[in-house]
Amino acid sequence: MGRSLQDPDHCPCLVTSCSWIPTSPILPFASPTTMLGTALVLLLVYFFSSLDQDCGKEPPGPRPLPLLGNILQLDPHKPHNTLCKLSKKYGSVFTVYFGPKKVVVLAGYTTVKQALINQAQEFGEREIAPVFMDINQGHGILFANGDSWKEMRHFALTNLRDFGMGKKAAEEKIIQECQYLIQEFEKYEGKAFDTKHLLNYAASNMISSIVYGIRFEYNDPQFQAMVDRINENIHLAGTAPIQLYNMFPWLGSWIKSWRMLMKNIKMNVRETRDVIRHLKETLNPHMCRGIVDSFLIRKQKEENSGVLDSHYHEENLIVTVNNLFAAGTDTTGTTLRWSLLLMAKYPHIQDQVQEELSRVIGNRQVVVEDRKNLPFTDAVIHETQRLASVTPIAIPHITSQDVTFQGYFIKKGTTVYPLLISVLNDESEWESPHTFNPAHFLDENGKFVRNNGFMPFSAGRRVCVGESLARMELFLFFTSLLQRFRFTPPPGVTEEELDLTPAEGFNLCPAPHQLCAVKQF
Numbered sequence: 001m002g003r004s005l006q007d008p009d010h011c012p013c014l015v016t017s018c019s020w021i022p023t024s025p026i027l028p029f030a031s032p033t034t035m036l037g038t039a040l041v042l043l044l045v046y047f048f049s050s051l052d053q054d055c056g057k058e059p060p061g062p063r064p065l066p067l068l069g070n071i072l073q074l075d076p077h078k079p080h081n082t083l084c085k086l087s088k089k090y091g092s093v094f095t096v097y098f099g100p101k102k103v104v105v106l107a108g109y110t111t112v113k114q115a116l117i118n119q120a121q122e123f124g125e126r127e128i129a130p131v132f133m134d135i136n137q138g139h140g141i142l143f144a145n146g147d148s149w150k151e152m153r154h155f156a157l158t159n160l161r162d163f164g165m166g167k168k169a170a171e172e173k174i175i176q177e178c179q180y181l182i183q184e185f186e187k188y189e190g191k192a193f194d195t196k197h198l199l200n201y202a203a204s205n206m207i208s209s210i211v212y213g214i215r216f217e218y219n220d221p222q223f224q225a226m227v228d229r230i231n232e233n234i235h236l237a238g239t240a241p242i243q244l245y246n247m248f249p250w251l252g253s254w255i256k257s258w259r260m261l262m263k264n265i266k267m268n269v270r271e272t273r274d275v276i277r278h279l280k281e282t283l284n285p286h287m288c289r290g291i292v293d294s295f296l297i298r299k300q301k302e303e304n305s306g307v308l309d310s311h312y313h314e315e316n317l318i319v320t321v322n323n324l325f326a327a328g329t330d331t332t333g334t335t336l337r338w339s340l341l342l343m344a345k346y347p348h349i350q351d352q353v354q355e356e357l358s359r360v361i362g363n364r365q366v367v368v369e370d371r372k373n374l375p376f377t378d379a380v381i382h383e384t385q386r387l388a389s390v391t392p393i394a395i396p397h398i399t400s401q402d403v404t405f406q407g408y409f410i411k412k413g414t415t416v417y418p419l420l421i422s423v424l425n426d427e428s429e430w431e432s433p434h435t436f437n438p439a440h441f442l443d444e445n446g447k448f449v450r451n452n453g454f455m456p457f458s459a460g461r462r463v464c465v466g467e468s469l470a471r472m473e474l475f476l477f478f479t480s481l482l483q484r485f486r487f488t489p490p491p492g493v494t495e496e497e498l499d500l501t502p503a504e505g506f507n508l509c510p511a512p513h514q515l516c517a518v519k520q521f
Helices: 032-050 079-090 109-118 130-136 146-162 168-186 196-211 221-237 240-247 249-254 256-281 291-304 314-345 347-360 368-373 375-388 420-424 467-484
Strands: 093-098 101-107 403-405 408-410 415-419 485-488 515-519
Touching: 079 093, 079 101, 079 415, 079 420, 093 240, 101 109, 109 415, 109 420, 130 240, 130 249, 130 256, 146 291, 146 314, 168 196, 168 467, 168 515, 196 221, 196 291, 196 314, 196 467, 221 256, 221 314, 240 249, 240 256, 249 256, 256 291, 256 314, 291 314, 314 347, 314 375, 314 467, 314 485, 314 515, 347 375, 347 467, 347 485, 368 375, 368 467, 375 467, 415 420, 467 485
Parallel strands: 101 415
Antiparallel strands: 093 101, 403 408, 485 515
């Protein structure tokens, strides 16, 4: 038997009643108090009337408050934690309200896979929150829809492959960057330091070499400022004030985090425009240095051919470049930080990685082809991605049409949150989901095995365009560093005292910490 329609958790719209709607006209000389009260009543009417009336078909969820929705029930710093707890009560498909906005949350491997892969068309559009509309204006590849998004995504994928993603050319660039990174680590001579900046600079240089065809020195102040702003923007985008802005955009000018974010974006756009201008001045159509050159050549051809409504314009180029830098810098750099922190936290795992590297590789440079002969090391990298769950909630989707999903009716235009952390911690897929256990990716013979629940890059139409590049970077950077350094806590800190609690932000980063990189030979 289904739930009674009188269950308030299941059917919040039943608290509405037309008997309390004012029927007398508002006098033009009504007092401010009366006008404010009337406005509040009208807002309440709007809120409740916006709730679907056919409640029996909707995904269940906690009862929302007028205007506020369920935000008082959500942890503003770590909403994914609250959503995981709610999934235990309401199931793998449930509804929450972020302010007045309705959101359907998808939890667990089976449900997320069914939506993003099996019903990719219905769940494949991007929900663009106000802050991301402010930043991207509907351009680029991360926060866009329609023909422009399709064209920019296809262009980005094609050119990432053309410029080496998943190929020998990219491998050689990463190996070269590994040497620069090792030299920077060696400068600390085994003393404690924060790995954050150097790892982010290394990851960002890989994107730069593919997008611009150039790399930057780690001590270049312009490069440092650009990378630091990227990291700060991603942190700000996940903070409680920005989430509040997304619910109530009219608060923008009063929110300090929003003002800081907009200031950073303006500076990034200005610097990106300057680099593009320089590349345009030195453009050689017969020798592409990177993705920007390819875009400029395509733009020039379409202009010469008189193509109308071309997607190859400067706004799309700037946003696409910044999308690639943000995605390619923060997530890869953050995952590498987690990997080194976990090695220092669990020295017996580090011992096994270094033993395998020494036995199979020796002192020579690791190459991608070695991955198949390093099953334990590969398992450690995958387990780091799983446990860290750097992107706990996939960038929100929106339904492209009315859809019936697992017996529930979800209207066209409904925001959907695929809860990736619930997939990476799904108890039906992982033996010990909340512990660091590389055996999740090893069979009884110690050979590497993939797991269906491994979904750190999301899935379906919106899967990360740089997945192949990121996987190559993680493998080569991690193995190169572990070949040369032993990672330990700073003096006076034990392994047990190393904190694995992530910091607040759009992505889950390690809390600020220092490590010692002790040279092995």
